[in-house]
Amino acid sequence: MEKLKKTYLGAIVLFLYAPILVLIAQSFNASRYRGQWTGFTWGWYERLIENEEIIAAFTNTLTIGVTSAVFATMLALVTALGMRQMGSRGRMLFRGLANVPLLNADIVTGISLMLLFLGVGLRLGYDTILLAHIVISLPYAMLCILPQVLAMDDVCYEAARDLGATPFTAFCKVILPELVPGIMAAFLLSFAMSADDFIVTYFTKGAGIETLTTEIYSELKLGVHPEMYALSALFFCGVLVFSALLMVNYKVIRRYREAGRKGAEA
Amino acid sequence: MNERITAQISSHRFLALPFILWAMFFIVLPLFFVLGTGLTNEAGDVTLANLLTVLQSEYLRALGLSVELALISTFICLLLAYPLCLILKAKRDKRGLLVFLLFLLPLWMNSLLTTMAWQTILEKHGLINMFLSYLGLPAVHLINTPAAIIIGMVYNFLPYMVLPLYVSLSRIDESIVEAARDLGANFWRTLRHVLLPLSLPGIVSGCTMVFIPALTTFVISALLGGNKVLLVGNIIEQEFTAAYDWQLGSALSMVLMVFIILNILLEAFTDNGEHRKKGRP
Numbered sequence: 001m002e003k004l005k006k007t008y009l010g011a012i013v014l015f016l017y018a019p020i021l022v023l024i025a026q027s028f029n030a031s032r033y034r035g036q037w038t039g040f041t042w043g044w045y046e047r048l049i050e051n052e053e054i055i056a057a058f059t060n061t062l063t064i065g066v067t068s069a070v071f072a073t074m075l076a077l078v079t080a081l082g083m084r085q086m087g088s089r090g091r092m093l094f095r096g097l098a099n100v101p102l103l104n105a106d107i108v109t110g111i112s113l114m115l116l117f118l119g120v121g122l123r124l125g126y127d128t129i130l131l132a133h134i135v136i137s138l139p140y141a142m143l144c145i146l147p148q149v150l151a152m153d154d155v156c157y158e159a160a161r162d163l164g165a166t167p168f169t170a171f172c173k174v175i176l177p178e179l180v181p182g183i184m185a186a187f188l189l190s191f192a193m194s195a196d197d198f199i200v201t202y203f204t205k206g207a208g209i210e211t212l213t214t215e216i217y218s219e220l221k222l223g224v225h226p227e228m229y230a231l232s233a234l235f236f237c238g239v240l241v242f243s244a245l246l247m248v249n250y251k252v253i254r255r256y257r258e259a260g261r262k263g264a265e266a
Numbered sequence: 267m268n269e270r271i272t273a274q275i276s277s278h279r280f281l282a283l284p285f286i287l288w289a290m291f292f293i294v295l296p297l298f299f300v301l302g303t304g305l306t307n308e309a310g311d312v313t314l315a316n317l318l319t320v321l322q323s324e325y326l327r328a329l330g331l332s333v334e335l336a337l338i339s340t341f342i343c344l345l346l347a348y349p350l351c352l353i354l355k356a357k358r359d360k361r362g363l364l365v366f367l368l369f370l371l372p373l374w375m376n377s378l379l380t381t382m383a384w385q386t387i388l389e390k391h392g393l394i395n396m397f398l399s400y401l402g403l404p405a406v407h408l409i410n411t412p413a414a415i416i417i418g419m420v421y422n423f424l425p426y427m428v429l430p431l432y433v434s435l436s437r438i439d440e441s442i443v444e445a446a447r448d449l450g451a452n453f454w455r456t457l458r459h460v461l462l463p464l465s466l467p468g469i470v471s472g473c474t475m476v477f478i479p480a481l482t483t484f485v486i487s488a489l490l491g492g493n494k495v496l497l498v499g500n501i502i503e504q505e506f507t508a509a510y511d512w513q514l515g516s517a518l519s520m521v522l523m524v525f526i527i528l529n530i531l532l533e534a535f536t537d538n539g540e541h542r543k544k545g546r547p
Contacts, residue, residue, distance in 0.1 A: 005353050008350070008353065009353060009365070013368060016369065016421075016424075017372065018387060019375075019384055019421070020380065023375070026383075026386070034385075034386050075284065075285065075288065078281050078284060078285070079284070081281045082278060084278070085275065085276045085277075085279040086279060086282070094285070097293060098285075103478075103526060103529070103530055104523075104526055105478050105481070106479070107519070108519050108522055108523060111300065112296035112300045113296050114506075115299035115303055115512070115516070116292070116295055116299050134292075135293070138288075154275060161271045167274070198377070198485065212376070213376060216379060217485070220489070224382065232375060232376055232379050235375075236371075243367050247367065
């Protein structure tokens with residue numbers, strides 16, 4: 001039974017990682033075309049910095065991701081604070097509304113936003129992508145922030161106000177510090193949603209502007225530049241290192257905690 | 267003084283105002299634009315002609331195929347994910363986090379690139395056929411078939427099944443499972459009468475989370491179906507980017523919205539049952 005379990009886990013891991021290994025192998029392939037191996041090279045990593053299209057797409061992905069994540073997080077925070085004072089029916093209505101882009105299919109969200117932008121006379125481009133990305137990442141930001149805000153206690157805020165703090169000072173010194181974990185999570189998840197999105201971006205971008213995902217899609221027909229494989233391989237290594245650090249930290253923290261518990265018992 | 271502050275706090279409701287404006291303009295209004303485009307013709311007159319066009323055989327066939335492939339991939343995802351989550355549930359204390367991270371890492375890779383890598387694996391002279399010919403076995407024809415699309419869908423959407431399923435399975439109290447075993451139920455009986463009913467909300471929410479993106483994808487079918495297998499997503503994409511028949515594209519999107527609403531209702535229904543059970547003393 002134990003052996004069967006191990007085989008099963010192994011098979012699923014192989015299924016999940018096979019394409020990733022293929023991508024990493026392709027980033028070292030001397031041939032420009034996938035599917036034929038003509039030798040090992042570091043060349044694509046060197047040329048990555050010189051490929052202006054990829055750098056431009058990367059910059060767009062990064063700036064749109066950060067800006068939309070900041071806006072989505074702020075809007076989610078303000079809304080969550082407002083929802084605190086609502087009855088359960090109002091909260092349910094708000095939650096339902098906020099979840100629409102999450103439950104809706106990306107293709108429907110994409111074309112509906114495109115029709116809206118064109119209908120009100122906006123030109124499709126950087127700004128429309130930015131707006132669309134705030135729309136799709138807002139539900140995720142709300143998911144991160146709302147539970148924390150609803151679980152918060154009013155007492156400290158009231159005490160701060162009682163002692164003469166202005167609402168703004170009380171907010172900055174009492175409420176914000178308590179919500180930092182939720183705000184961080186909301187920002188990171190919103191950024192990830194924005195950077196990984198293809199479908200909504202595809203319908204709301206105009207001609208002449210690309211993000212990384214749309215750049216990949218436009219290259220698919222003629223063959224993706226191998227520099228793209230190099231970039232994704234680098235990115236994957238980054239994520240790998242990050243999770244390894246997380247694991248190590250987790251172990252260290254647990255060891256400290258256990259040591260602390262033993263110390264307390266003794 | 268204190269009452270004044272409390273009153274002030276409860277007036278903070280106005281903070282939700284920006285969201286109301288935002289939701290009206292960017293969540294509700296766009297959907298009406300789809301309805302408006304789907305229900306009018308080019309001259310702007312209200313008509314049902316677009317919806318009637320959808321009923322033509324080629325669109326119905328694409329819709330039927332999309333539903334079929336989405337159902338099959340959802341079912342395969344469930345079959346793959348359920349044993350996986352059971353194993354992960356048992357491992358929770360030991361190296362659970364490491365194993366779980368291992369399953370979440372591939373999510374970080376761009377799905378367009380991984381789907382393209384599946385092309386390299388599945389194609390005529392791809393990795394699978396190279397391996398088969400190395401073993402002396404006949405080659406299999408996978409690329410540009412519905413089977414290839416199903417593989418792509420399962421690969422891309424499996425995490426959406428694993429996450430809710432894992433959450434609902436790990437919430438089940440281990441002592442309930444032990445009690446069933448103690449009373450003489452074998453593994454299958456425990457699964458059928460204890461684990462499956464208790465994890466039903468997770469199963470439903472996982473299935474809806476896989477079904478909708480699988481039903482509406484156009485990228486996976488374009489890459490692994492080679493434009494030989496047309497799904498409803500591909501037709502919508504073509505109507506908007508190549509054929510410029512936005513009315514027809516919107517009408518097809520309205521059909522998809524019906525599926526989405528059905529899904530939301532299904533999930534809300536199982537969710538309510540869960541709450542009622544919890545509320546019982």
